[in-house]
Amino acid sequence: MLYLHPFYQPGAQLSLNLRSCVDDKTERNVQATVAKAFTPFTMSQVLLVDINPPIPDILSGAKTSFVLKVYDPRFLQHRKGTKSSAPHPWTLKAETTAARRRAFGATTFLPTWWPDDADAAGWEEYYFSNLQQLFTNELAAYTRLLPLQGRTIPHCYAHGTLALPVAAARAVAPRVLLLSYVPGPALRAVHPARIAPPVVGALVDTVRAFGALGVIHDDLRPDNIVLSPTDAVARPFVLDFGNAEVRRPDQSDDEWELTLAENNEPKQVEIMLDSLGVQHLAT
Template identity: 75%
Template sequence: MLYLHPYYRPGAQISLNLRSCADDRTERNVQVTVVKAFTPFTMSQVLLVNINLPVPDILPAGSTSFVLKVYDPRFLQHRKGTKSSAPHPWTLAAETTAARRRAFGADTFLPTWWPDESDTAGWEQYYFANLQHLFTTELAAYTRLLPLQGKSIPLCHAQGTLVLPTPATRMVVPRVLLLSYVPGPNLRAVNPARVAPAVGRALVDTVRAFGALGVIHDDLRPDNILLSPTHDEPSRAFVLDFGNAQLRAEHGNEEWEGALAENDEPKLVELMLDKLGIRHRV
């Protein structure tokens, strides 16, 4: 597990500058208290937080618990190293050099290659660009999928930035999303006999609707699907994590239809449910 920074620990106070996902013209400073971190962090850092009163007017009245996703490249799991890449721990010096390169217009594209192992600033740019892409893709996907928010995907309440603790020396201001909290087990943790076929069928229909609304999830797996509200009698499936999504704007119409057919995510979900023993035929 990666080192858990003090501002991600339970009880920590975090300050956010947020704008509504529906209307990004009004920014509010919002204070939250960390309830727990959903570890291990892989890409974004995912936290359950409570909004400190008073709840700002850009959030629903009466709601205090939310999921906060922070897109901070400092805490990527990949930094620990892989079978084909050495560890690349965060340093302020490398982050500063990468930011200075960006200020001069260098390395502003999304890298699709790994930098040289000795290029510490190159790795910082690689991580930074990927986290920025992850954030913008996930926000765009939630916007496309607005008709499904609160029904089969979480509500996207607000987006903005993390206010770093003072004195702030970082050269990166992490982006954040504030989403509705969906309680319940993931698809792998539920008792298949407790899931009604209609719930499984609705999940397949949800994924089919993604394509019609211009989104291919591209990371469908049991960990990214929650069944709510309880282990005993879940009544609804929610799909999470759209950072890897493909969006229709990236393709022409013919190319998009080809991408939908190639991925065939409704069929993928049916096969996943069959493997887990969850009924979906009604």
């Protein structure tokens, strides 16, 4: 049976310090109730939460259910170990040591390095830095893709931190994103015959729009594409921008066009649709 920390069990109360993704000048403390955990967790922890009463100056007044993404390094699946890495269970002591090193500028961590297995604090820094980067990538991508929010990607309503209770004191404050909930099955779970040409066309157009707006998704796969609503399969929504590459301010048009051509995400979508048996026009 899958173990869920009490933070993430249905009915758990979470305290969030949030700023609007559109205007982040004012921070608000918001109370959320966990309705469901989307497990298994891999990188971020993804939850369906209820917020009631609504917070009109940050959230849509018409909605009370949202997706909460928590970037807490404590619950990364990688900690359990891989074929090339031993298990690295979380401890407060190692997390605190890593935080102290960061505070004094004593870390030499690079995202491409794996620490020695015996370096518990080094692994905490590795996990912390990776999740901070995922959060930064995702927030930057949603900011760039504002014209697509609510149409073919979720709304990004707010960002901030998880306010942990005193009894669960930590050396880090996990970052969070609050997104709109998009109900519907993943692309992989839908029979190809039910996916109409306009849906396929909308998916390809969306991926092209990413590039035009300065974003490469870099993790396009059937599990990150939801067809909504469940009973009609009317529109594709692309999720999970943690691996996204966002155009740098100093990149010229020619440099960005070369980056887009090297990645060629519309072609990746075509290959993915072929693998699923979905009919499409050549992109």
